[in-house]
Amino acid sequence: MSDLTTVVSAVGGAAVTGLFHPQQGDVFGWYSIGLLSGMAVFFLLFLLMNGKAATAAFMGAPETRRDRTDTTHDGTPGPPDGRPRR
16 A cells, blocks of 8 residues: 555656646745645644654654563663562
8 A cells, every 4th residue: 555655646746746837936836835734734633633652653763662670770681570680
């Protein structure tokens, strides 16, 4: 599905670029501003509706939260029962 989306986006972008010529005015600039604004609104709505962790996962950020019982204070793995090493 993502390959199809990429192809449709590329063809759509080429069509828009071909339709709006710089000699005909600044319509392409307004199109670009509208496209960027739409993406920003989508991102903000997704953030508000799903929270920071879901948005980070959706955007491809690596998992940053750790279970504090599986590591010691220096970051090395602790024993299986979760007690800190002495």
